């Protein structure tokens with residue numbers, strides 16, 4: 302059975318519609334491509350009850366049985382990768398090659414956690430008295446709520462539902478309003494794989510209403526959120542009265558440091574991959590590039606050549622490197638960041654304006670002579686703008702790199718081994734890319750420090766957030 306664009310939510314194994322709808326558009330054209338139901342508080346409460354009822358039987362299966370279903374789910378995503386990628390590009394805008402890579406990345410979380418489902422080990426601890434034994438059990442935490450952003454419509458979902466389902470939890474996903482069709486397609490494939498009804502549910506609708514009902518519920522024991530720091534902080538507060546466990550994957554403002562001993566060609570390749578993937582709309586995007594004064598001019602020159610060669614076109618067109626931004630507000634934000642920087646003395650090296658194609662397309666841009674007074678030094682641009690700062694020594698670069706409330710990813714290029722260790726240890730971020738601009742994999746723990754979030758996703762650590770530890774004290 303091929304996947305289709307579903308204009309309905311998926312609750313308890315049923316496709317549910319509503320008399321209220323939300324349109325979804327194609328960012329490349331601005332044309333409406335479909336609509337999804339606008340559900341609210343009441344439907345969310347019903348979905349929570351359904352998810353709670355469904356969880357018992359799922360949690361009672363052996364890890365190996367859950368692993369088998371998740372393995373089928375992984376294979377179905379892989380088998381449908383091309384149609385999933387086409388759907389993703391249509392609603393999100395990224396180039397088809399990137400959408401395909403995202404689908405494979407998304408599937409990798411289901412694959413990894415299908416294997417981890419069999420390895421939820423407890424512990425036996427030496428007793429504290431001759432007649433006592435200490436046993437530690439790990440059990441599924443309960444119903445999980447997952448709220449996800451539009452920039453990675455597939456991977457941000459599977460990174461949450463993979464471990465939740467493997468642990469034996471049931472899940473309610475609230476995808477971003479801009480990209481619900483990928484989420485609904487993933488629900489459909491989960492059902493085809495044999496996930497029992499009610500174990501994986503996808504609700505679209507009013508974010509504050511659905512979020513309000515999920516966070517207020519005593520039945521929902523865990524919220525896993527990926528999105529902006531502003532909304533994350535709000536949800537953190539909303540979860541306090543029910544003492545819910547939280548993971549927050551929030552905004553970033555990644556520094557990208559190019560030291561004087563760096564391989565400049567490699568640094569340019571890394572900067573392009575890190576900065577311009579998804580048109581600069583990734584949370585781990587290099588947002589502030591620091592170039593040592595000795596290599597500053599040579600680096601800028603090479604970077605400008607590589608950036609000018611990026612082809613701006615709709616994601617579905619072959620050869621597209623940079624698709625449209627998600628909406629007009631995003632275009633406006635990039636514009637404002639450039640205007641602010643130029644007003645304060647920055648120089649446009651290449652680009653600098655919306656693209657001639659119009660709509661939501663923006664020309665990939667490099668600006669130089671950037672300093673700490675400019676908005677780009679403080680705020681995530683979330684667009685194809687590479688601001689380059691100049692620095693004199695490592696201490697200055699590290700101080701400036703850490704001068705942000707965020708701490709998701711940080712990158713640097715250097716060859717001296719001692720320097721590599723020192724900088725890696727001193728940068729305040731959850732993820733460090735050394736001589737690489739690509740850091741995401743299901744095998745490694747992903748997450749931030751400071752205002753970039755709480756918890757880690759992926760890897761062996763990714764399961765912990767969906768488990769409770771129970772200590773059994775046994776008298777013998």
Ligand code: NAD
Pocket residue numbers: 448449450451452453457475476477478508509510511512513527528529530532533535536549550551552553583584585681709749753754
């Ligand atoms: P956003 O915070 O606006 O929205 C994220 C999700 O929260 C969406 O589903 C949205 O509908 C929902 N939401 C919004 N208001 C809500 C409310 N009051 N209650 C409940 N839910 C609510 O973020 P966005 O614009 O979709 O995504 C971009 C942001 O996400 C960027 O800051 C980016 O850095 C961050 N992000 C972080 C990671 C990470 O892993 N750290 C990954 C991707 C994106």
